[in-house]
Amino acid sequence: MLVTAAIRDRHGLLADVASALSGHGFDIIDARSWIAAEGIAIYSWRLTSIYPARIKEADSWKRLREDLANVADGTLDTEALLARRRSSVMTNKPADSGFDDPAVKMEQRTSDDHTIVDVHTKDQVGLLGRLCRAISAQGCDIGYTCINTMGDVAVDVFYVSRGGQKLADDDAAVLRARLVKVLEL
Numbered sequence: 001m002l003v004t005a006a007i008r009d010r011h012g013l014l015a016d017v018a019s020a021l022s023g024h025g026f027d028i029i030d031a032r033s034w035i036a037a038e039g040i041a042i043y044s045w046r047l048t049s050i051y052p053a054r055i056k057e058a059d060s061w062k063r064l065r066e067d068l069a070n071v072a073d074g075t076l077d078t079e080a081l082l083a084r085r086r087s088s089v090m091t092n093k094p095a096d097s098g099f100d101d102p103a104v105k106m107e108q109r110t111s112d113d114h115t116i117v118d119v120h121t122k123d124q125v126g127l128l129g130r131l132c133r134a135i136s137a138q139g140c141d142i143g144y145t146c147i148n149t150m151g152d153v154a155v156d157v158f159y160v161s162r163g164g165q166k167l168a169d170d171d172a173a174v175l176r177a178r179l180v181k182v183l184e185l
Contacts, residue, residue: 001047001055007072009041014142015132016071016078017043022126023081024064025051031128031147082126104179106172114143114159115167117175121183123154134182135160138175140167 003021007013014033021028030046054060070076107116119131128147135142135158144159160167160175167175 001049003043003045003047005043005045005068007041007043007068009035009039010074011141012133012136013041013071014043014145015129015136016074016076017041017068018132019078019082019126019129020064020067020071020076021045021047022129023078023085024060024067025049025054025085027149028128028147029149031145033142033145035141035143078129082129086125102183102185104176104183104185106167106176108166108169108172111159111166113164113166114161115172115175117158117160117179119154119156119158119179119183121154121185123149123152127154128156130182131156131158131179134178135175138162138171138178140175 005017007017018028018031026045026047026049028045029048032044034042036042049055067076067081071078102121103119104121105118107118110116117135121127132142140160140162142158142160146157148155162171
């Protein structure tokens with residue numbers, strides 16, 4: 001299913017939106033985000049659900065819309081919502097693709113205005129929210145994302161900046177180290 005949203009941007013918004021979607025039982029298979037010049041974040045999400053019947057329930061969509069409005073206002077504790085989802089996920093291990101080469105790469109040459117962060121890792125509930133929260137905690141803004149989940153592997157690309165400029169090499173190294181720690185690599 002495809003979900004599109006336009007929300008006034010604020011620092012940490014992507015982390016909260018991703019956490020809200022995951023907290024409502026959606027798995028993010030593919031996502032794109034852009035920040036319009038007017039300060040509007042535009043999101044396009046391709047989702048599946050661990051609760052397939054909910055996709056057809058009008059009340060589920062109403063609750064999600066209400067929670068996304070609260071995310072926009074900054075009044076929803078998305079970490080608590082996500083914690084409830086994590087605790088409800090069965091403990092049986094999902095099928096394992098055998099992927100065992102996680103990586104966090106920083107690229108400084110492609111863009112004049114952004115540092116490109118490329119993350120390849122095993123997927124897990126709330127991964128995108130945790131990555132976005134770590135990026136935001138470093139004082140960085142996410143200008144564009146390309147998020148893909150293939151089986152149990154997440155391939156996520158973030159265009160990040162601080163103060164409208166790409167990160168200095170030292171700051172990029174600090175951000176990389178933080179992401180590595182968040183991913184427990």
